[in-house]
Amino acid sequence: MMTAIRVAADSSSVTRKVLVTVVTGGATFVITNALKQTPATSITLSVLIGGIALLIRFLSDFEKRLSSLERIEGESIVEMRRLIDETFPQISAATDLYRKIGDSALEPAVITELVLNSTRVSRESPGIVREFVQTKIKETSRLLKQIVEGGTxxxxxxxxxxxxxxxxxxxxxxxxxxxxxxxxxxxxxxxxxxxxxxxxxxxxxxxxxxxxxxxxxxxxxxxxxxxxxxxxxxxxxxxxxxxxxxxxxxxxxxxxxxxxxxxxxxxxxxxxxxxxxxxxxxxxxxxxxxxxxxxxxxxxxxxxxxxxxxxxxxxxx
Missing domain, CATH: 3.30.870.10 (Endonuclease Chain A)
Structure with missing residues (x-):
């Protein structure tokens, strides 16, 4: 639907450009005729002035489009920077976590299996199941922390x-x-x-x-x-x-x-x-x-x- 509207708008713009060119050329022809110019001169001036008018209109539209592209490009750069600022730390943290899993003395497959099995608990799972699994993971996490740090x-x-x-x-x-x-x-x-x-x-x-x-x-x-x-x-x-x-x-x-x-x-x-x-x-x-x-x-x-x-x-x- 949006594509059809955009095509129709572009067609209307081209039609207006052609009409402006024809009107400008016609007006030039009438004026040169009134000034007792030869038909060849009138036609030449009409075509020249009409072409200049069309070129000016195209240049004006081109400048507007260029400005619009620069504005869109600026907004895109800002959005890209925002996305990079938000996602890069996450990627960095995930990369660091993956490196630590690989460097761990524990088998990476065991740690990966724990994470994958945890993700299988969905939002549609019964509340008691989600709470129980989360509680057990927290207990295991605390136990691992205490074992690594030593103590009682x-x-x-x-x-x-x-x-x-x-x-x-x-x-x-x-x-x-x-x-x-x-x-x-x-x-x-x-x-x-x-x-x-x-x-x-x-x-x-x-x-x-x-x-x-x-x-x-x-x-x-x-x-x-x-x-x-x-x-x-x-x-x-x-x-x-x-x-x-x-x-x-x-x-x-x-x-x-x-x-x-x-x-x-x-x-x-x-x-x-x-x-x-x-x-x-x-x-x-x-x-x-x-x-x-x-x-x-x-x-x-x-x-x-x-x-x-x-x-x-x-x-x-």
């Missing part, structure tokens, strides 16, 4: 994802201190069985897995259920030792706590709820410790307790 990450309650994930990905070894207030029913639970199976796989893969059972008294060392647990873990190539609290070196008594060391780089600590009966205690919070000084302290604690502990009696017979 706290999970309120009993965690399972960290426990199983770290056990499955340990590359050197796993050292654990188990206290009754936390692990009293662990080995019979679903999470305990999964954790134990992950440790079995780690030991079978050649990684050193050690555990110290810290007992409230010497008599518990003869408990058949405990000896059964020790025997089961021994068959899984897990090194097991027992340590009664009275035998804990005095300077270490206040430091004894439930913890797991992964590759001597990361410590996993759990805190039981305060309860007079350890059999009813639950895990109140879980901490992931990455501070080098704190991890070194945990490593020394395990080494000292391991030296003070002993194998279950049935292993010495």
């Amino acid at each position: 990450i706290t999970y309120y309650g009993e965690d399972r994802e960290w426990l199983l994930g770290l056990t499955q990905t340990a590359t050197e070894g796993i050292d654990a201190i188990s206290i009754a207030a936390v692990d009293h029913n662990l080995w019979q639970s679903e999470i305990g069985q999964r954790y134990l199976d992950a440790q079995r796989r780690a030991a079978a893969a050649g990684r050193q897995v050690r555990r110290i059972f810290v007992l409230d008294s010497h008599g518990i060392a003869e408990d058949p259920e405990l000896l059964k647990v020790c025997a089961e873990q021994r068959r899984m190539e897990i090194q097991v030792r027992l340590l009664a609290r009275p035998d804990v070196p005095p300077h270490l008594k206040v430091q004894v706590r439930d913890l797991i060391l992964f590759d001597d780089i990361l410590a996993y600590e759990t805190t039981p709820t305060p309860d007079s009966d350890p059999r009813n205690a639950q895990v109140s919070e879980t901490r992931l410790v990455l501070t080098p000084d704190r991890v070194d302290e945990c490593t020394r604690l395990f080494s000292d307790l391991w030296a003070a502990s002993s194998e279950p009696h049935y292993m010495n017979t």
Whole structure:
């Protein structure tokens, strides 16, 4: 429609130019005739003046069009600069992000897959789905930030994802201190069985897995259920030792706590709820410790307790 209107406007402009030329030439012819000029002179002057009028009209239109083009070009340059100013930082940020993904120690395909899967959550997805996915991404982002920066990450309650994930990905070894207030029913639970199976796989893969059972008294060392647990873990190539609290070196008594060391780089600590009966205690919070000084302290604690502990009696017979 706009093209048709533009064509019609151009045709009208050409028609006006032709009419102006004809009128100018005709007027010139009439004037020269009135001045008693020869027909040849009248015609020549009419054509010349008409042509000049047409040329002037074309030059005037050309100047207008040129001015219009300059104005449009100026507006286009301003718009182009605006677009460049707006999009270049985005392109630069995207390029920098892509470079960082390529330089990351993580597999780029894994990071790309996370981003692509995130984009599959559309605006048409149910609100609860969008909010849940966004919350999980934020949690993962915060976890990654804290892991990279080091420090302590706290999970309120009993965690399972960290426990199983770290056990499955340990590359050197796993050292654990188990206290009754936390692990009293662990080995019979679903999470305990999964954790134990992950440790079995780690030991079978050649990684050193050690555990110290810290007992409230010497008599518990003869408990058949405990000896059964020790025997089961021994068959899984897990090194097991027992340590009664009275035998804990005095300077270490206040430091004894439930913890797991992964590759001597990361410590996993759990805190039981305060309860007079350890059999009813639950895990109140879980901490992931990455501070080098704190991890070194945990490593020394395990080494000292391991030296003070002993194998279950049935292993010495």
